[in-house]
Amino acid sequence: xxxxxxxxxxxAIVFIAIQxxxxxxxxxxxxxxxxxxxTVSISDSVQALLKNTCYDCHSNNTNYPWYLNIQPMDWxxxxxxxxxxxxxxxxxxxxxxxxxxLSKLNGIANSIKDDIMPLSSYKxxxxxxxxxxxxxxxxxxxxxxxxxxxxxxx
Amino acid sequence: xxNIILGLAIAATTLAACNNNSNKSTESQNVSNNTHxxxxxxNATITTSSVADAKNTVSIKEIVSTxxxxxxxxxxxxxxxxxxxxxxxxAAFKNxxxxxxxxxxxxxxxxxxxxxxxxxxxxxxxxxxxIHQREHFEILSKDMxxxxxxxxxxxxxxxxxxxxxxxGKGAFWLSETKEIKNPxxxxxxxxxxxxxxxxx
Numbered sequence: 001x002x003x004x005x006x007x008x009x010x011x012a013i014v015f016i017a018i019q020x021x022x023x024x025x026x027x028x029x030x031x032x033x034x035x036x037x038x039t040v041s042i043s044d045s046v047q048a049l050l051k052n053t054c055y056d057c058h059s060n061n062t063n064y065p066w067y068l069n070i071q072p073m074d075w076x077x078x079x080x081x082x083x084x085x086x087x088x089x090x091x092x093x094x095x096x097x098x099x100x101x102l103s104k105l106n107g108i109a110n111s112i113k114d115d116i117m118p119l120s121s122y123k124x125x126x127x128x129x130x131x132x133x134x135x136x137x138x139x140x141x142x143x144x145x146x147x148x149x150x151x152x153x154x
Numbered sequence: 155x156x157n158i159i160l161g162l163a164i165a166a167t168t169l170a171a172c173n174n175n176s177n178k179s180t181e182s183q184n185v186s187n188n189t190h191x192x193x194x195x196x197n198a199t200i201t202t203s204s205v206a207d208a209k210n211t212v213s214i215k216e217i218v219s220t221x222x223x224x225x226x227x228x229x230x231x232x233x234x235x236x237x238x239x240x241x242x243x244x245a246a247f248k249n250x251x252x253x254x255x256x257x258x259x260x261x262x263x264x265x266x267x268x269x270x271x272x273x274x275x276x277x278x279x280x281x282x283x284x285i286h287q288r289e290h291f292e293i294l295s296k297d298m299x300x301x302x303x304x305x306x307x308x309x310x311x312x313x314x315x316x317x318x319x320x321x322g323k324g325a326f327w328l329s330e331t332k333e334i335k336n337p338x339x340x341x342x343x344x345x346x347x348x349x350x351x352x353x354x
Contacts, residue, residue, distance in 0.1 A: 103269050103293050110289045 018071040023078040026085075028060040034094035039101065040146035049139055050090065053118045053129040057084030060091040065125075102147055109143035112136055214301070215308035217246045221298050222330050224277065228291060228337035229344065233284040240277030240287070247271045262304045270297040288338050292325045299328060302353055313351040318343065326350065 036042070042050070056062045057080050068074050088104055096104065111117035113136070118129045131139065220243040227235035247267050252260055273294040277287045302311060312332060317324040319338040327337050334347040 097265055097268065099265055099269050099297070103273070106289075106293055110286070114286060114289075116286070 021071065022069075023075055025064060026060060026062040026078070026081045027064075028091070032060070032091050032094075034092045036090045036093035039094045040105075040150060042142070046138060046142045049131070049135060052126070053131065055090060056126075057081050057122070058088050058090050059085075060089070098150070102151055105143045105147040105150070109140045109147075112139050112143070214250075214305045217243065217250065218298070218302065218307045218309070218311070218328075220246050221294070221328065224274075224291065225327055225329065225337045226335070228284070228288060229335040229340060231284060231340040233287060234281050236284065236287050236291075237278050237281030240274045240279075240290075244271050244274040244278060247274065259304070263301070266297045266301045270294055270301070273297070284340075288319075291327070291337060292320070295325070295327045299326070302328065307353060311353040312349045313353060314347040315350045316347040318346050328353070 031037070036050075037047070062077070062081060064077075068077050088107070093101065093104070108117075112131070118126075118131075123129045220239055224236055224239035224243060227233075227239055247270060250263070250267070252263060255263060273290040276290045277294070280286045280290075299313060307328075309330060312329045313326055314329050314334060315324060315326040316336055316338055319325045325338055329335070332349060334345050334349075336344050336346045339346055
């Protein structure tokens with residue numbers, strides 16, 4: 001066997017081997033008492049936007065497409081999810097302090113407005129995460145209204 | 155064939171990168187601080203609290219002065235300096251010695267700190283994106299106002315309101331001078347703002 005062939009074989013073995021190392025999937029399947037829907041009111045259309053554009057990385061329930069069963073894609077995604085949930089977790093929104101809740105809603109509106117979120121790499125893979133101008137307005141409006149109603153409550 | 159080799163090579167590199175987990179800063183030290191603060195409240199005397207007050211004013215002063223540096227960088231449209239000040243501010247919050255605080259003070263401080271540190275960090279990481287820095291600065295200013303209201307700023311501060319920022323929603327900031335220099339509009343509209351409150 002030539003040297004090149006040996007290398008290819010070695011890499012192929014590593015590639016197959018890593019397929020067996022799967023990170024735990026981010027899928028709790030239940031709506032926690034701390035879910036954002038229990039803190040602020042969310043219309044069906046906004047709920048759909050949240051689900052399609054945010055929840056994969058910012059909640060306890062990721063929707064896994066087929067290619068995320070292939071390594072190292074799955075690992076990359078797992079890393080993204082950890083970072084995403086650290087910054088904002090819609091499933092645990094209710095556990096944030098009132099100050100943080102307002103701050104996060106403000107941040108949500110701003111990141112949508114400034115096109116910081118959803119991430120462009122995410123939009124590349126998820127066609128329905130590309131928000132139209134109307135969807136953006138709906139989203140920003142919702143975040144601002146939620147913020148206003150929360151600050152009135154506190 | 156070459157493509158396959160390349161693909162597998164990329165896969166292998168990513169694998170290596172994935173295992174490089176960055177260190178997460180632990181905040182377990184807060185726990186020990188907490189117990190200390192509670193025991194101090196139990197046998198609180200005038201002397202200890204006055205010592206504590208003096209000590210706190212000094213440290214809060216550092217947070218306030220770094221915030222003002224950040225504010226001044228933004229008035230000059232200087233995103234790089236704002237980023238540096240943001241990073242310094244995050245460190246000032248992190249290094250603040252909470253041991254001398256009463257339980258109630260500690261609660262207020264941590265409530266603000268929890269939020270403000272994140273804003274300071276984002277400002278620090280977004281050198282070059284002054285629009286985003288200003289968005290974080292807006293909420294940070296609210297945090298700072300609450301902090302100064304509780305602990306005192308260690309100097310006279312003014313709460314200044316600009317009604318134009320944010321498409322007419324308006325926002326405020328804290329300033330060390332009566333002279334208006336707007337950190338949200340920068341050089342485009344430096345004098346927009348009215349003094350709403352004097353914090354002594």
